[in-house]
Amino acid sequence: MELVYPPVILAAKAMFKTLGLRINVQGAEHIPDRGGAVIACTHHSYLDFIFCGFGAQPAKRLVRFMAKKQVFDHRVSGPLMRGMRHIPVDRSAGKAAYEEAVRQLRRGEVVGVFPEATISRSFTVKELKSGTVRMAAEAGVPILPMAVWGTHRLWTKGRPRNLTKRGIAISIRVGSPFAADEDASLDTSTKQLRGRMQQLLDGIQADYPSKPADGEDPWWVPGHLGGTAPTPEEAAELDNRHREDD
Template structure:
């Protein structure tokens, strides 16, 4: 079936990147296979992360089918776009159906994108991960590729106003060496290794990031462990418990 929606969306996204003069850096794109299935497992710091994670697969000329919460598909504007790009709705009350749909996509040779933290990390560190990405990769016999995104939170993240007109923001998209889980492996063990690799990628991106907060009022986007005013992981967990809005 011809791709009628996804390519124009990719073109529009790249045009927006140019208009905003975003300083995009992609490393590790060679880890995305040019044919066959794969799971991209990314950290989650922004409502725009699927755009940038998908951009990381562009050098391999792959279109990524993202697993995203069902409410996005119910939106009158976003919904038709999501369906037109063959993304996969996730209904937390009926998770088996979305898992089966993602597994079928992988077995048919698609690249599937997953945010295993499930929601945006307010601390800008890697939260605990769900094991669905590991289970999917093992069941489909495809590589599981850790991905780190950094800088996207400065455009639009949980608890902050959108700043989609912000220019010259550096954005790091880093893909790590794939894991190759099998159905004989423990999904929990694979997920623990995945989290270690995602954390290492993110830490490296944060420490090498070319921008620093302009002043104390601008330090909200920097993690606490690097001196920023973002919540610590413990504080973020408390915020999530009190205000569990999606993201």
Template sequence: MAELVYPPVIGVAHTMFRAFDLRIDLAGSENIPRKGGALLVSNHIGYLDFVFCGLAARPAKRLVRFMAKKSVFDHKISGPLMRAMHHIPVDRADGVHAFQHALKALRSGEIVGVFPEATISRSFTLKQFKTGAARLATEAGVPLLPMAVWGTQRVWTKGRPRNFSRSHIPISIRVGEAVHPGADEKPGKLTLRLRDRIAELLGDAQRDYPDRPKGPEDSWWLPAHMGGTAPTPEEARD
């Protein structure tokens, strides 16, 4: 398919990264296959996670087709861009159509990106995963590529003002080895296995992260179990 919009958008994103002086630490990009279908699966802590997840596929010269809620496609600005980049709209009232769309893309050799928590985690910890990614990978016969991002919540996340300044924020991106569906493995079991792997990657990214809050007022982006003031998972469900 013609890629008239996606490459220029990537160029704009790179320009933004330089303008904000984001310090991007990417590890594991060699795990992204250079050809063939695959399902990229990441945690979700900020509105720009898809940008950073897509960045991880660039060393392999791959473009990622992200599944995103239909309202993003309905927006007068983001909608035309999302459609031109061949991303996949998800209407929660008609999930079958999105599933079939993603399945077709995977079988045609595309990389599809999903956030199995479905929404941004306000606690910045892993929420429960939906089983759709496991079912997609199993039916398409493609590997799952586990990924974790950290630091993206400091740029733009739910309930916080955007920080589009020259902030020098570190962004950590970790890509793990492919997770292959087992023969006759149930979607629930595969989902738990995938979530455990992403939890490991997220833990690695958090331990290696070079920044710490500068004081109590700056600890909002750190999970409660790490001494921060982000909502606990229980509070975040309210």
């Protein structure tokens, strides 16, 4: 029985209403109504897990996220994370988290993963870790690429939180499921996943209903679309310089 997750979802929806967020979900029909699956989501904001999970709500699925162990150790977030049966990741000993994720997938759970591992400062898709493809292949479940856009305008790395501005648009798009090619290398399948995630992101960026106002710093728009966000190369340099946890 789920005692913690449903109230948390209701609280999140109340927050969405308070902020007047304009949330648009497309492609939720790709999420299976039963059975295991891995959701592989883009990562631009500290709040992405909330909206990635919201993207599975039309299918009435609860997503078990892999998240850093420190979140589980916190006196407030820890009990909630454990109550929602999310998966703690100790970066110094990641094997246990990987094995738990595979067990949950085999039990028919949907596991949420951010394969870039850290927030993308360039608002493009970074190189992916191969663990997402590996766990899906081992558990014998499909991978669902997902892109979320607009969440970084609320709270992202290197910018102050903005939880007072109302009416920000949040776009969530789920791609069609695919299976890692058993005859291909992990590297090949991971590149395929990255391509699918980038294609989804390109689509929702092109369709996004908001543009920077005249005179506004377009910091939240990627450089290749005319914004002032760091290029992928500049973002990598910033990450190397700061080495902060996400």
